[in-house]
Amino acid sequence: EVQLVQSGAEVKKPGESLKISCKGSGYNFTSYWIGWVRQMPGKGLEWMGIIHPADSDTKKSPSFQGQVTFSVDKSISTAYLQWSSLRASDTAMYYCARLAQRYYYMDVWGKGTTVTVSS
Amino acid sequence: EIVLTQSPDFQSVTPKEKVTITCRASQSIGSSLHWYQQKPDQSPKLLIKYASQSFSGVPSRFIGSGSGTDFTLTINSLEPEDAATYYCHQSSSLPYTFGQGTKLEIK
Numbered sequence: 001e002v003q004l005v006q007s008g009a010e011v012k013k014p015g016e017s018l019k020i021s022c023k024g025s026g027y028n029f030t031s032y033w034i035g036w037v038r039q040m041p042g043k044g045l046e047w048m049g050i051i052h053p054a055d056s057d058t059k060k061s062p063s064f065q066g067q068v069t070f071s072v073d074k075s076i077s078t079a080y081l082q083w084s085s086l087r088a089s090d091t092a093m094y095y096c097a098r099l100a101q102r103y104y105y106m107d108v109w110g111k112g113t114t115v116t117v118s119s
Numbered sequence: 120e121i122v123l124t125q126s127p128d129f130q131s132v133t134p135k136e137k138v139t140i141t142c143r144a145s146q147s148i149g150s151s152l153h154w155y156q157q158k159p160d161q162s163p164k165l166l167i168k169y170a171s172q173s174f175s176g177v178p179s180r181f182i183g184s185g186s187g188t189d190f191t192l193t194i195n196s197l198e199p200e201d202a203a204t205y206y207c208h209q210s211s212s213l214p215y216t217f218g219q220g221t222k223l224e225i226k
Contacts, residue, residue: 035215037163044220045155045163045206061214062120095162103169104210105153109162 002026004034004096004110011116012086019082020113022096029077030054033099035106036070036081040092050099051079086117121145123207123218131224138194140221142207145188151211152190154183157220158203166205167192199225 007021022034036048049060051070058070069082081094094113097106122145132138142152150170155163165174167183170190180195194201202225207218 037217044204045157045208045217047208047215047217049214059213061216097163099210100168103151103153104215105165105168105208106155106163107165107168107174109164112162 002098002108004098004108006094006096006110006113009114009116011118014086014088014117014119016086016117017082017084018086018115019080020094020115022079022081022110024077024079024098027098030074032101033104034072034079035097035099036068037095037097037106038064038092039095039112045095048081048094053077053079086115088117088119090115091117120214121148121209121212121216123209123216125205125207125218125221127221128219129222129224131226132197133226134197134199136197138197138201138223140192140194140205142185142190142192142218143188144190144209144211146212147187148209148211150186151209152183152185153208153210154181154192155206155208156201156203157206163206194223197223197225201225 030053033050035050038046048064051058053072071080096110098108154167157163171183182193204220204222
C-alpha cells in the first residue's frame with residue numbers, strides 16, 4: 001500500500017525551531033516529487049512547494065520563500081519541513097502529498113501534522 | 120501566479136440533488152486542473168485529475184469537465200457522505216495553486 005506517514009502534533013513557542021517529517025512507503029520514494037500544503041485553522045489549502053527526493057530540487061511558492069526549508073533523507077524515504085524560528089502565524093495543519101509523475105496532481109496524502117505556536 | 124476562483128463559496132443542498140461547482144483560472148491552464156474533496160478532520164482526497172479523469176475508486180457521480188480557464192465539478196445525485204469542502208488545483212504553472220474551496224452542506 002502506498003502511504004505517507006507524518007510525524008505527530010507539535011506545540012512550540014515563538015522563536016523555537018521545528019522539523020516535521022513525512023515518510024513514504026510502498027513505492028519508489030525517489031521517483032516522485034513530494035509536496036507540502038498548509039491549512040490554517042478554518043481556512044483553505046495553500047500550496048507551499050515541492051521537493052524531489054532524488055536530487056533535492058526544490059520549488060517553493062513565493063509566499064513561503066525564506067520562511068521554511070524542505071529537505072529529504074533518501075536512505076529512510078523521508079521528507080522534512082523545517083522552521084528556524086516559528087511565529088504564531090505558523091499555527092496550522094501541514095500536509096505532505098505525493099505528486100503524480102504526469103500532470104503533478106497530488107494522488108497520495110499524509111494525514112497531516114498539526115503545529116501550534118503559542119507563548 | 121495563477122489564481123483559481125471557485126464558485127460558490129458555500130452551497131446547501133438536499134440529497135439526490137445535482138450540484139455544480141465551477142473553478143475559473145486567471146489564465147489558460149489547458150487541462151492541468153484537478154479536484155479534491157476534504158471532509159472535516161480528514162486530509163484531502165483526489166477526485167478528478169486532468170480536468171475530467173476520475174481517480175481510482177471515486178464514485179461515478181463525480182464528473183469533471185472543462186479546459187483552458189473554465190472548469191466544472193458536477194456531483195450527480197448527491198449522497199449525504201458528499202458533505203465536504205471541494206478544492207480545485209492547477210499544476211500547469213509554478214507555483215501550483217489551489218482555489219479557495221467550496222463548502223457543501225447537506226440539508
